[in-house]
Amino acid sequence: MVGGGAFNLPSDMAAAANSGPVILGWLITGIGMIALVLVFHNLTNRKAELDGGIYGYTRAGFGEYLGFNSAYGYWMSTLLGNLAFFTLLFSSLSYFFPIFGEGNNLPSIIASSALLWAVHALILSGVKEASLVNLITTIGKMIPIFVFLVLIVFAFHYDVFLQDFWGPDTRGFDWKIVKEQVKETMLVTLWTFVGVEGAVVMSGRAKKKKDVGRATVIGLLGTMTIYILISILSLGVMSRSKLADLKAPSLAYVLEHVVGPWGAVLINIGLIVSIAGALLGWTLLAIELPYVAGREGVFPSWFAKENKNGSPSASLWVSNGIVQLFIIIVLFSESTYQIVYSMASVAILLPYLFSALYQVKLVGTGETYEKGDSRTKDMIIGLIASLYSMWLVYAAGLDYLLLTAVIYATGLFLYGKARAEKGEKWFRPGESLLALFILGAAVFAIYMMWIGQIQPGA
Template identity: 35%
Template sequence: MKNNARGIGVGELVALIISSSIGTGIFGIMNDLANAAAAGPALLAWVFVGVGILALVLSLNNLSVKRPELDAGIFSYAGAQFGPLGEFISGWAYWLSAWLGNIAFATMLMSSFGTFFKVFKGGQNLASIFGAIIIMWLLTFLVNNGVESASFINTIVTICKLIPIFAFVVIMFISFKVGIFTADFWGNVANNVLHNGKTVSLFEQMKGSIMVMMWVFIGIEGASVLGNRAKQKSDAQKATIYGLISLLIIYILVSLLPYGVMTQAKIATLQQPAMGEILRHVVGSWGSVMINLGLIISTLGAWISWTMLPAETTMLMAKDKTLPKSWGKVNKKNAPTYSLMITGVMQTIFLFSLLFTEYAYNFAYSLCTAAILISYLMVGTYQMQFSYKKKEWGQFVIGVIAAAFQLTAMVLAGWQQVLMVTILYIPGFIFYYLSSKENARAINKNEKFTIGAILLIAVIAIVMISTGAIKVG
């Protein structure tokens, strides 16, 4: 999409980042986190993840300043390092992540509607799926009517949805008891309850927390992806820092304060959205109603952002000739209609998988997180390469930390999900081939080897799923 005089300012970009990240995850993170770790290990995991995300944000800011011509989103850095195929691999992963995140939104949203309308209870039945499809297409047509107008709506929604989250934090502060928080700080008692007496080490608890925490941070790169729509390039840089600081404070408070109100074992057994159930425990049923209303607003707001991001991604990839030109065609409102329609169709098809997946929400967000780790990893490696050539050793260290963190998360916490994501590259490489043919660009030997290796991994993943070595959902 072309830039225009109107553009998006710092405030709207920060709202976009916060809204993209604060979606369904924050309303259920306390339950998912309590299933993985006690308060102590969770706090250490937040420090670990915070350092990794900070390194990613600093890398994005550095590259944005020093390579301003690479304005096609975070995947353009992979293109600068590895060529067209590298940009495609990163961009396709980012596109997958964006619409897979929408599937997680749909599951939690319809489950929240189930609090008020029993026909949607659970969020995975046919009524929920058709309801989610209707909402998804309504949002698609909204974005198709102009991205800037959608981002303005998103800013208003962000303000509205933060109110119940703020109320939750205040109530948790008032109800917080130090004795409850410190009673089982390292999880020795909870291990007996949640893991049938099995000892879970500090390392295992931290490892189990990583994917949960990474899920709620997805969207932090939003200002970089939409940076070409900012009034000034510096607006995107400021927005990423402001957004990260705000998110860290919000997430740590929301996820850790409940450990001082209820035991880890009780939090781990709560139904989703756990935030509502915790308030029900503290203040009564009105607290649950308030949170579910906030969840509905939050999810719809984040869903607007995540409808914008995949469309912007594929449009920019088409502009850089890693996808066919048709993916980049825009309408009179300057929105990529073709890309929006394809993404909408993919989401519609995938929504029906909710009927066959026992834990649809966890399955969708884990795949979403695994996919974006691929894009984040390539940002870190390019930060290393670029800083090494410039002999900027401080920036090089930042790149090492960013890349090492993403790789660690992929290997320790999400290797099964990463394998499953490779399966979704099978149709992707068809589009890459069509783009190469359309632009008279030969696929060289290194690219053929890389494509072959990824396809081999995809086949291995399919075999592992079919034999039960990888559990789907």
């Protein structure tokens, strides 16, 4: 989870909202993400046979085609997440080497490509070996974050934090302004938590299933504490307008404002270490789900191929090939870190929503529950997680939802190939209407981009 999002939280949150709405945004996110994590925890225990969890829940509860879309959307989200990390990494390196600009120019593209295939080679040597490197980088990235939090406490000023608390140039609480600002924080906060389901996705490699739920809950509570402290304390050090204008990674420039240039150097080094680990971790997530889906016949079977070291080699080659294509596209589209992570966040909404709905369905049908078991708590948690996921869909906005339809539409070929391998028709009753809806939305999105009506990040 702690990849690039934490290192740009000060400016991302300040660009979205003032101090009061930021607190409300974290409150909503905290309740929603805790509910989602408890859903993952519960489903991991009750449906331990479903490897790859987050997509398996959708498939088991709502059919083959929605299950495929959940897997495909999650896969695309992780690939876009890696693209966001590359962009932020070289934007950070530009502090030391200005040649990299904002991380989306030609030198950045060349360097990103080289790093991509270095990570590729490491994972081919074995998943366990790559996970060990990820553990080392996790320790390395937490040190500068903790230094930041300790030092920033002494620079915090209540008058700066309370300035325009509920909104710009307002004397008090205006729900219309507050609601819009809270809504603007949602994709930012969601992005920082994407990855919380990582233990569930990798559940097929766990020695004990109970460790999957435990790792998920501990991971969420730890990172949530870090994120809230970073965003709130930063709003008490610099004004919202100054924070919003900071270059990525803004955490570096907030600490530079407090202690001088060495603070920016420390944070930038920490971010480089962090993203190195995040690239590994996210690539492992990206290749695991297609691998499991290929093994279960939801993706074409060749996704399930392994090399002699037990790495999902076919899934890895396809995944990194797509990331390489994304990297090249960034050069010509000049996409920024914020635009890419927003796309990644929206693409993952379907897997989150249907995981929550699956818990509601299990409680309703009584499946996995013994006679006399109380289901009330699980139903409440499932409903909260479902409502939070629906709120995120609303908060994402029409532009990003339409662009996500384009992503989902590109998966139709893979779905058809997987169905053909099993000698089955492409769609079951009712699924064809959903496919037509996705295709229609994708065509409309492409047309709106063509005429300039959809401009992400504008």
